[in-house]
Each structure stands twice: as structure tokens, then as C-alpha cells.
Amino acid sequence: MFSGVSTLSLDDKGRLSVPARHRDALMSMCAGRLVLTLSPDGCLLVYPEANWLPVRDQMMQLTGSRVAIARMVLGFAEEVEMDKAGRVSVSRTLRDKARLDKDVSLVGMGKKFELWDAAKFDELTQATMDIPADELAVQMEGISL
Numbered sequence: 173m174f175s176g177v178s179t180l181s182l183d184d185k186g187r188l189s190v191p192a193r194h195r196d197a198l199m200s201m202c203a204g205r206l207v208l209t210l211s212p213d214g215c216l217l218v219y220p221e222a223n224w225l226p227v228r229d230q231m232m233q234l235t236g237s238r239v240a241i242a243r244m245v246l247g248f249a250e251e252v253e254m255d256k257a258g259r260v261s262v263s264r265t266l267r268d269k270a271r272l273d274k275d276v277s278l279v280g281m282g283k284k285f286e287l288w289d290a291a292k293f294d295e296l297t298q299a300t301m302d303i304p305a306d307e308l309a310v311q312m313e314g315i316s317l
Contacts, residue, residue: 174280179290186267187259188287191278195258204254208266209245211286215293216262216270217284218278221251262287289299 178191179256190198198204198220207224211217219227228249252260262272275290285308288296303311 173282174285174302175244175282176280177293178278180241180260180276182272183265184275186262188262188276188278189230190254190258192258194280194285199256206239206252206260207280208250208252208260208262210248210266211284212241212244212267214270215289216266216287216299217245218260218287219283222285222299224249 174194174197176193180188180191182188198206202220205221206223207219207228209217210217217316222295228246234242248266249264250266252262254260266272270287270289271292272289274286277288277290277293279286279288279293
């Protein structure tokens with residue numbers, strides 16, 4: 173299970189250095205093979221290959237108006253491999269669609285990561301922290317931290 177937030181920089185070639193704390197797990201899980209795709213939330217999703225396969229299969233079953241989501245998630249999916257230095261290349265297309273420039277936040281989300289523009293992630297985090305207490309209580313119902 174992946175967790176934690178890492179603030180990183182994309183290099184001039186669009187490569188992301190996977191934090192050392194996740195490299196070994198990714199190498200053992202999937203030999204460094206990852207799938208990057210666009211999320212409807214505006215970030216990139218980063219899946220270890222094995223964790224991507226059930227998502228892919230689920231997307232292929234969508235019908236009706238939900239096909240637009242599958243079109244985005246499947247259509248932009250790219251298979252990549254970590255290099256020996258633990259870097260992953262993020263294509264220009266994906267960087268442009270997710271509006272990633274240099275500073276990014278890699279967010280562990282259990283079986284996957286989210287890759288956000290760092291400033292956008294900070295805004296989203298602050299917006300969540302600014303939710304009024306009564307509204308937050310409703311959203312947190314059934315969740316214990």
C-alpha cells in the first residue's frame with residue numbers, strides 16, 4: 173500500500189524520480205513496469221502494472237454516458253518502465269493534459285499514486301482544510317481517523 177506525499181521536480185526531459193521509499197516495492201511488485209493515465213480529477217494516475225489490470229478491465233465494461241470516462245482513462249494510458257536510476261518518463265501529452273510543469277506532488281493512494289501539479293495539490297489540500305466543521309462532520313460520517 174502506497175501512502176505519503178512527495179514533492180518532486182520533473183527534469184527537462186519530463187522524467188520523474190520515484191522516491192527511494194517506493195522503488196523497492198515497485199521493483200518487486202511489477203519489475204518497475206507502471207501505467208500512467210489521465211484522471212477525470214485533472215491529475216495523472218500512476219499504477220503498478222498488476223494494479224492497473226483490474227482498472228483497465230473495469231473501464232472496458234462501462235457503457236452509455238460513462239464511456240467518456242473510459243475513453244479518457246484508457247485512451248491516455250501509457251506503459252512505462254522505471255530506469256536503473258528509478259526515473260519514469262512522463263510524456264509531453266500527459267504532462268500537458270494534467271498541466272504539469274516542473275514542481276509536482278506524488279501522492280500515495282493505496283494501490284496507486286496520483287501525480288499533481290504541486291501548486292494545484294496545495295490548493296486542493298487547503299480547500300479541504302477550509303471546509304466548515306459541520307460540513308466536514310457530514311463528509312467524515314462513518315470514517316474514523
